[in-house]
Amino acid sequence: MSGRSFIGETRIEALPGDARGFAYGDGLFETMRVHQGVVPWWAAHRARLEAGAARLRLSLPTATTIEGVLAELFDDQGDGVAKLIVTRGGGGRGYAPALDAPPVWRLSRHPFPQAPRAGGLVLRWCETRLAVQPALAGLKHCNRLEQVLARGEWNDPTIEEGLMRSTDGDVVCATAANLFVLHGTRWSTPRIDRCGVAGTCRAWLLSQTGAAEVRMAPAEVETADAVLLCNAVRGILPVARLGERVFAPHPAVAELAQRLAHAHPGFAAGPLL
Template identity: 55%
Template sequence: MTYAGYIGRECVGEISVANRGLNYGDGLFETMRVHRGALPLWPRHLARLRDGVKRLGIALPDPVFIEARIEETIAGTEAGVLKLLLTRGDGGRGYAPPVDAQPVWTLALHPLPSMPAALRLHLCETRLAIQPALAGIKHCNRLEQVLARAEVERAGCEEGMMRDTEGRPACATSANLLVYRDGRWLTPPVERCGVAGVLRGWLLEQGLAEVADLTANDVECADALALCNAVRGILPVSMLGARAWAAHPAITDLQARLAMAYPMFSNPAVAA
């Protein structure tokens, strides 16, 4: 792993124990696919990051400076995963955010791991809290996903489907949910909980998917099920509990359309 940390424009070797991201999860992050020394989805990640800092009231360091450090970090990398973590900065004890905190941010470059071409999905008991103030952005409070992911590991599956506290299908632990029914790809809304995935956003803009309130029965009776995120691309689900799905041409078609726009997804068997 290649790592670098910054306070504003200053490169620092260590993150302080007073960092609010460490103490309270007071921050945001983006996990991005590196392809041939570039981040093809960076504009979409930056747009979501801007939304996040606006909502949380965190200062955003100069994007031009961030982009320059990203270019240095990923130069010569054929394939990988870059994580950008941005916190409010250091502060004293207590929840109240300091007004003069300088944002602290880090870049970490990881290898691109392999993953099965189809996923077995575990139905997680851990639920996502409904919180519109945080819904959509990729904030650092991820204990729900941590608990859900532990369930997935115990079940021996590759991913898990999460529901909100009212029982509606919401997402996977680290991906958006895609349900194919009656010739349409449907994905749950993210205004109450969940993350507005950048790849999900692309699919919606292209008219390849549409937002719909989904029920457990919609998932159970789906003609096909898939997950998507900005590192994995689109991956089919082969099993959820006792329900199994065979390979479906609608998934192959969706993968092909994505690969035409972003060639890095021409091989879908990779994951975050």
């Protein structure tokens, strides 16, 4: 059942030439965990999509339309990942956007990513930096070349993720996840007002932990009592090692994973998928 997709009103295999997301990255995307044919956090994904579209002045397909196509793609009531890409349509060649152009969009179905090894993730520091751009900060926009370059820095299968800093040197995120660190009983997470993505799982963890949103130096990660990554598809991912720093399993991370399993049925069978 993997590999099925829907674009606009017609099933095709490639984005049409007037999709500005293809030419310029002029669009947004959502990657969502599906459980028994539905997206338990659909309201949160839709709210983020709408907020991003308002900032980019981008038209969206209606929620009802997206929900109908999602139901069709997962008509077996199966589990998996749904990826929605919405790009500005029209305008032809050139940067000037046609603000009234209807969106060109794609919804596709995919299997879960491979589960990490038991015991926690092994991380490294990335050399590629995230540019400081407040106009795009927080958005899950289609310009992801920084993450592509960062993820291309290693091919060691024992390393599962890399942490990224901004061009000013503060820690922002992993290549495909948000970051939380624990010092004593206090959680904190990097601010995303200058770059980075406002993750839906990040938002849930903020509501559960009251974590402080801070400018985070690399030393604050390396000296933490516990570190975790999170995203809406894989949930809460404990970190076992960052470079030479080893982190022992921490009960606070396990407790948050249990809370997530109660809040999101897709993680009830195991939060590390």
